[in-house]
Amino acid sequence: MTLSVGDAAQVGTLVHGDFDTVLFTYSLSVIADWRAAWQQAWALVRPGGRVAVADTSLPIGPWSLLSPLARLALLSGGVDASRQVWQQVLTDTEHTTHRVMTGGHVHVAAGTKPSTTARVAR
Numbered sequence: 001m002t003l004s005v006g007d008a009a010q011v012g013t014l015v016h017g018d019f020d021t022v023l024f025t026y027s028l029s030v031i032a033d034w035r036a037a038w039q040q041a042w043a044l045v046r047p048g049g050r051v052a053v054a055d056t057s058l059p060i061g062p063w064s065l066l067s068p069l070a071r072l073a074l075l076s077g078g079v080d081a082s083r084q085v086w087q088q089v090l091t092d093t094e095h096t097t098h099r100v101m102t103g104g105h106v107h108v109a110a111g112t113k114p115s116t117t118a119r120v121a122r
């Protein structure tokens with residue numbers, strides 16, 4: 001196993017090859033250029049590979065009573081809760097799952113990168 005350290009928005013310059021899986025945990029909502037990080041990681045995943053994102057947003061419904069606390073925690077951690085980064089998984093993958101926990105505070109989305117043929121057909 002190889003560990004590479006660097007800017008996720010430049011990951012395409014750090015590592016090469018077809019990866020089976022990419023996992024972002026509580027990071028896309030923090031990374032300044034998160035769209036570049038997503039696009040570059042996406043390009044590194046082989047067709048049929050899996051992509052997963054766990055990230056956070058402000059709670060909704062009855063849990064929104066905790067929004068001020070959540071807002072403070074997210075702000076202090078440099079999190080942009082408005083991005084809803086898991087939506088990228090819902091948009092780009094197939095065989096997609098999306099779990100919402102803690103009143104919308106935690107989202108976990110996972111899916112498969114379509115093959116080129118399947119992607120054209122969508």
Ligand SMILES: C[S@@+](CC[C@H](N)C(=O)[O-])C[C@H]1O[C@@H](n2cnc3c(N)ncnc32)[C@H](O)[C@@H]1O
Nearest residue numbers: 006007008009024025026027030031032033077
């Ligand atoms: C909230 S922490 C999550 C850490 C870990 N993924 C986890 O789930 O426990 C956000 C992480 O994103 C990293 N980060 C922020 N901007 C980054 C970037 N441009 N490239 C790579 N990592 C970055 C921070 O260093 C920090 O470790």
